[in-house]
Structures are given as structure tokens and as C-alpha cells.
Amino acid sequence: MSCSACNTADAVLGDGHPCPGAAQAAPVGFGAPMAAPMAAPRPPLSNSWQNTAWLSIGLSALYLVVCVVRLVFTFHETSRIESILNAPGPDSVAQLNSLQSTDSLLNNLTLVGFVAYLVGYLVYFAAVRKAVRAAGLNSALLVKHWTYYAWRGAILVSLLASFFNAGSNSxxxxxxxxxxxxxxxxxxxxxxxxxxxxxxxxxxxxxxxVVVTRNRVRAAIQQVRPTAPFGAGYQPQGMAPQPY
Structure with a gap:
């Protein structure tokens, strides 16, 4: 029996004859089969939302320092006022005015710090929600931690306490x-x-x-989207460089 491709006797090799003529070149041009289109990789997400987390943490830390300084000063102010009123002297009025000026300054700094740390958190919250939605994740991931609910409850309690004690603190x-x-x-x-x-x-x-939600959201986003920016040498998986 002869090979149908090269007419070589195939009596010894059998049906498994490795004939080079059997391998036909793949058609090129209009007759070539079309490869299945490959989906373009989704562009990586920007890491800018994580900068807002550090902004919120930084403003909160500054506000925390202001509150601690004012708390320490309040302890000192009470003892100083008590000693001045129990033993008044020629400079008692000046000392009381100095204490009052410092207290007013710290009070203003506390108010500014309060507004700044709230704005910082709102900026972070808006940025992280945008990043979560861009990654196709559920934004409810942000609030699945007890610290977020505890913070909202503490804010409400402190605001109510300030409202009810506003008239008595004078x-x-x-x-x-x-x-x-x-x-x-x-x-x-x-x-x-x-x-x-x-x-x-x-x-x-x-x-x-902020730290907990940042870590949770970052881990969730990295599972579904790349977070490294496009740059030199970046090659998405499945996209080999073409020779043309």
C-alpha cells in the first residue's frame, strides 16, 4: 500500500506513516480562519482614592492632637482659676484674661479641626465609593464593620450632648x-x-x-481589577507583542 500524499510504499510503517506531505500549510489571506476575538483587558484603577484615606487619617490625627491639648489645658485652667480666685492679687485680672484668651484660641482651633476632619472623611468616603463602583463591587462593603457604626453613634451622642449643654456652659x-x-x-x-x-x-x-475599610476595599479591588498604572514594560496577560 502506498501513501496517498507522497506515493511512498507504506507496507512497513503502517497507517502511522509520518509523511511530510500530509502537513499542509495553514491558509493565508481571505481563506484563513478568523481567530476568536480577544476581549480587551479592563484598564487598571487609579490608586488616588487611597490618598484620600491618608488625608482623612492625617486631618483626624491633627484634630485629635488639638483635642488632647485642649483637654490638658482645661485641667490646668481650672486649677489656675481656683488658685487666682482664692488668693487674688494685683495681676489676677491679667492672668484670668490670659487664660480666657488661650481658651478661646483652643476653642477656635477645635472648631476648625472638627470641620476639617469631617470634610476629610467625606472626601475619603466619596472617593472610595467611586472606586468600589468602578470596580463593579457592592458599595455596602464599606459599612460592614462595627467601627463605622460606632463612629456614627458617637458623633450623634456628642452633637446631642453639645446641644443640651450649650446653655449651661457659661x-x-x-x-x-x-x-x-x-x-x-x-x-x-x-x-x-x-x-x-x-x-x-x-x-x-x-x-x-478608615484604616479597616481602606484595607478591605483595597483587597477586594485587587481581586477583580489591577491597580498598578500602565507604564513602561507593562504587558497585560494574554496580549503578546505582535511582530508587525
Whole structure:
């Protein structure tokens, strides 16, 4: 029996004759079979949303420092006022004015810090939600941690406490009784200290919440989308360089 491709006798080799003529070149041109189209890789996500996390953490840390400084000053202010009123001297008014000026400055810094840390968190929250949606993930991933709910609850409690204690945290200083004035200042100081302590805890909870959600979202995004930017030498998988 002869090979149908090269007419070589095939009596010894059998049906498995490795004839070079049997291998036909693949057709080129219009007759060539079309390869299945390959889906283009999804572009990698930007890491800019993680910068907003550090912004929120940084502003929160600064606000935390301001609250701690004001808390320490409040302890010092109470003892100083008590000693001045118990033993007044020629410079007592100047000392009280100096304490009041410092207290007003710290109060303003606390207000500015509060606004800054809230704005920083809102910027982070908006950026991370946008990144999560761009990756095709469920935005509910952000709130699946107890620290987020604890922070919202602490914010609500502190705001309510500030509202109900706003009228009681003031003294006109019209009383001539030093003991009565000292009691008024002590009451104000105690309320302020409790407020600052609660605020410090609230800030700490927020920092933990930002760190936790950042890590969770980053891990989830890396599972579905690349996060490295396109650059020199970057070659998506499945896209081999073509010779033309």
C-alpha cells in the first residue's frame, strides 16, 4: 500500500506513516480562519482614592492632637482659676484674661479641626465609593464593620450632648462669691472635659474605621481589577507583542 500524499510504499510503517506531505500549510489571506476575538483587558484603577484615606487619617490625627491639648489645658485652667480666685492679687485680672484668651484660641482651633476632619472623611468616603463602583463591587462593603457604626453613634451622642449643654456652659462672672464662681468654672470645665474625652474616643474610632475599610476595599479591588498604572514594560496577560 502506498501513501496517498507522497506515493511512498507504506507496507512497513503502517497507517502511522509520518509523511511530510500530509502537513499542509495553514491558509493565508481571505481563506484563513478568523481567530476568536480577544476581549480587551479592563484598564487598571487609579490608586488616588487611597490618598484620600491618608488625608482623612492625617486631618483626624491633627484634630485629635488639638483635642488632647485642649483637654490638658482645661485641667490646668481650672486649677489656675481656683488658685487666682482664692488668693487674688494685683495681676489676677491679667492672668484670668490670659487664660480666657488661650481658651478661646483652643476653642477656635477645635472648631476648625472638627470641620476639617469631617470634610476629610467625606472626601475619603466619596472617593472610595467611586472606586468600589468602578470596580463593579457592592458599595455596602464599606459599612460592614462595627467601627463605622460606632463612629456614627458617637458623633450623634456628642452633637446631642453639645446641644443640651450649650446653655449651661457659661458664666457671667457677676457673682462676688469666689466659691460660687469656682463652682461655676468647675462645672464648665467638667462638661468640657467629658466632651473632649468623648470626642477623642470618637476620632480614634474614625481612624480605625478608615484604616479597616481602606484595607478591605483595597483587597477586594485587587481581586477583580489591577491597580498598578500602565507604564513602561507593562504587558497585560494574554496580549503578546505582535511582530508587525
Amino acid at each position: 458664666t457671667d462672672g457677676s457673682s462676688d462669691d469666689a466659691a460660687q464662681l469656682i463652682d461655676q468654672f468647675k462645672h464648665i470645665a467638667m462638661t468640657t472635659e467629658l466632651y473632649l474625652a468623648a470626642r477623642i474616643v470618637t476620632i480614634g474610632v474614625l481612624i480605625v474605621a
